[in-house]
Amino acid sequence: MMQRSAIAMVIFLVAAGGAAAGFLDRSSEDARPTVHPDLPATSNDLRLARAQNSPMLAADPRDPRFVALAVRLDAPDFGCGLQVSGDGGRTFVPTNPVPKLPPRAEKCYAPEIAFDRDGNLYYLFLGLRGRGNNPMGVFLTKSSDRGVTFSKPIRLLGPGNYQVRMAIDTSIGANGRIHLVWLRTTGDAPTGGLPPPPNPIVTAYSDDGGQTLSEPVEITDRDRPYSVAPGVALGSDHSVHVVYYDLEDDARDYQGLEGPTWAGTWSLVATSSFDGGETFEPAVTIDDDLEPPERVLLIYTMPPPVVAASPDGRVHAAWHDARNGDWDVFVSTSADSGRSWAAPERINDDEIGNGKHQYLPRISTAPEGRVDVVFLDRRRDSNNVRNDTFYTFSSDGGRTFARNERLTSETSDSRSGQHYLVPSAGDRADFGSRIALISLREEAVAAWTDTRNALLAPYQDVYGAKITDLPSGMTTRSPWVLPAALVLLLAGGAIMTVVIHARSRRNKNAVELAAVLAALLVGCTGPESPSSRPRLEAPLPPPAAFVDVAMKEYTFGYREPIPDGRVIFHVRNTGREEHEFVLVALPKDAPRFGRTADTPQIVSTVFHVTARAPGEERRFAVDLAPGRYGMLCFVREGDVSHVDKGMRSEFTVKSTGDDASP
Numbered sequence: 001m002m003q004r005s006a007i008a009m010v011i012f013l014v015a016a017g018g019a020a021a022g023f024l025d026r027s028s029e030d031a032r033p034t035v036h037p038d039l040p041a042t043s044n045d046l047r048l049a050r051a052q053n054s055p056m057l058a059a060d061p062r063d064p065r066f067v068a069l070a071v072r073l074d075a076p077d078f079g080c081g082l083q084v085s086g087d088g089g090r091t092f093v094p095t096n097p098v099p100k101l102p103p104r105a106e107k108c109y110a111p112e113i114a115f116d117r118d119g120n121l122y123y124l125f126l127g128l129r130g131r132g133n134n135p136m137g138v139f140l141t142k143s144s145d146r147g148v149t150f151s152k153p154i155r156l157l158g159p160g161n162y163q164v165r166m167a168i169d170t171s172i173g174a175n176g177r178i179h180l181v182w183l184r185t186t187g188d189a190p191t192g193g194l195p196p197p198p199n200p201i202v203t204a205y206s207d208d209g210g211q212t213l214s215e216p217v218e219i220t221d222r223d224r225p226y227s228v229a230p231g232v233a234l235g236s237d238h239s240v241h242v243v244y245y246d247l248e249d250d251a252r253d254y255q256g257l258e259g260p261t262w263a264g265t266w267s268l269v270a271t272s273s274f275d276g277g278e279t280f281e282p283a284v285t286i287d288d289d290l291e292p293p294e295r296v297l298l299i300y301t302m303p304p305p306v307v308a309a310s311p312d313g314r315v316h317a318a319w320h321d322a323r324n325g326d327w328d329v330f331v332s333t334s335a336d337s338g339r340s341w342a343a344p345e346r347i348n349d350d351e352i353g354n355g356k357h358q359y360l361p362r363i364s365t366a367p368e369g370r371v372d373v374v375f376l377d378r379r380r381d382s383n384n385v386r387n388d389t390f391y392t393f394s395s396d397g398g399r400t401f402a403r404n405e406r407l408t409s410e411t412s413d414s415r416s417g418q419h420y421l422v423p424s425a426g427d428r429a430d431f432g433s434r435i436a437l438i439s440l441r442e443e444a445v446a447a448w449t450d451t452r453n454a455l456l457a458p459y460q461d462v463y464g465a466k467i468t469d470l471p472s473g474m475t476t477r478s479p480w481v482l483p484a485a486l487v488l489l490l491a492g493g494a495i496m497t498v499v500i501h502a503r504s505r506r507n508k509n510a511v512e513l514a515a516v517l518a519a520l521l522v523g524c525t526g527p528e529s530p531s532s533r534p535r536l537e538a539p540l541p542p543p544a545a546f547v548d549v550a551m552k553e554y555t556f557g558y559r560e561p562i563p564d565g566r567v568i569f570h571v572r573n574t575g576r577e578e579h580e581f582v583l584v585a586l587p588k589d590a591p592r593f594g595r596t597a598d599t600p601q602i603v604s605t606v607f608h609v610t611a612r613a614p615g616e617e618r619r620f621a622v623d624l625a626p627g628r629y630g631m632l633c634f635v636r637e638g639d640v641s642h643v644d645k646g647m648r649s650e651f652t653v654k655s656t657g658d659d660a661s662p
Helices: 002-025 481-505 508-524
Strands: 051-059 067-075 079-085 093-095 107-115 121-129 134-143 154-157 161-169 177-184 201-206 227-234 240-246 266-273 284-290 306-309 315-324 326-334 358-365 371-377 386-394 436-439 444-450 461-468 545-552 555-557 565-573 579-586 604-612 617-624 627-632 648-653
Touching: 051 107, 051 436, 051 444, 051 461, 067 107, 067 461, 079 107, 093 565, 107 161, 121 161, 134 161, 134 177, 154 177, 161 227, 177 227, 201 227, 201 240, 240 306, 266 315, 284 315, 284 326, 306 358, 315 358, 315 371, 326 358, 326 371, 358 436, 371 436, 371 444, 386 444, 545 579, 555 648, 565 579, 565 604, 604 617
Parallel strands: 227 306, 545 565
Antiparallel strands: 051 067, 067 079, 079 093, 107 121, 121 134, 134 154, 161 177, 177 201, 227 240, 240 266, 266 284, 306 315, 315 326, 358 371, 371 386, 436 444, 444 461, 545 555, 565 617, 579 604, 579 627, 627 648
């Protein structure tokens, strides 16, 4: 018995030691993540002609299966939207956070989202009014039932406030402290620009869900009059980190004046609070050698630098600029909670100075320290116009980053989007102010503006993808890792010794001691997991339905019934010829059509997949209401189209009840 016990102990220690050594020595280069197929996160309905961009993601800290996605709408009119997911961000369904606008507000715009510690979802937005779409207030609404209903919006700020950011410190108070950071103007804004300074960046917080705000604190220096575009992140020790651009002498972009790209430089600046947002440290410069990539299209919605804080006190900032001739993405890391910053590292791994643009990064940190970054990338387009989305990560605190991974299965034309008649915009399309990213323990979820479906400008969608098989946290030999590993090994060995002794002696007290040691071991591994707290009683949103459609000569193959609500179609050409897929809505009184009947009058095209070669595919999403629909292929062979050869099919969508979507 004792010999078997000794052998068991050796096996345990060797296995545990090997696991610890693997944890300590694993590096970014060792891991190759799994990129799952990119899927539409918003409805791709061509009838609505929406320009949906600037996505923001947030995950419920108590149940990461519930993920929210906020989007900004630039067309056919300004607006804001919200999608929710019950499957960890794989699929989304729509919900309406602002069914009724606040008094005097004519439009909802520029949303922000965040969760408190109890899983309540907060949705912040600007209210716009008048022909100039001027901000008349900043409002906050909340959902406690996973996006099914929202409270009456509370007005947090009045007119003249721009670039409002929100973050919630879930470790303060009953539900969390809501931090706001924004640019406060001191005069009327001209068309396409900000009024002359001072227009300080300020911050305030609320401990009562937005009912009241603390006295705003100015965090920009008076000697930085052209400070804009704040980004905010919260540290684990109640720290608040804000980064922003100092445009230095660039009044041209600040006020939206005519002229070429500014020939000077900008600075990236950071300031931090270590008392929960009461006061802020003097600003420090992260980098003062930023070369503007192009004119700021609209200073109101200028893409901000992005910032994220790691559990070990590191802070990471990301941005893009043109110092290498084309646009590159850079990351700088502070190892001392934002007090000083390392030299920036270029993280896109294409050839330097190749004339291809990388831009609009988003950075996020996992609970155990991994640093994730996504960005838009044109390396695959010889004309430097079409975007892909790429991802990379660091498992050594931001010192090095892994090989860039492409997330998109198809490219997007960056010229599709809303165009503005202001001097700074030129003839460029607004592709949004951000892309989105959330980091979980061993996976990440990204979302971005996408125009693969744009037949005409300004059409834009939001697509997303999950990345899994990621390292869970830091892999560097930081001072606490080795002692912690040794403690775990010793504690595990003690438990096994007691268990072996208990089994050999049938000692009840020893069994109880083993249970106590195991409880202590679990307690030493960290605080209570958010997922261990009671969850909301509201059900998770249903996943979107999937429908596979096979196109071949001369039929559409699919399974019925097709449900109502959010449906993701996966259309594949399995034939030998080119085929297209046109989804149409049919009139109620139209005669049914088959292989020989005339095609009825088509009221509207819901979606159009242009001609696909054999083996090609496309995924898109639509929100189907009950009714009649048809699939058609109009590809022509001489004077005859495929629809004339019988390539058409009709299906009926029936209501599945109120539980189809929130």
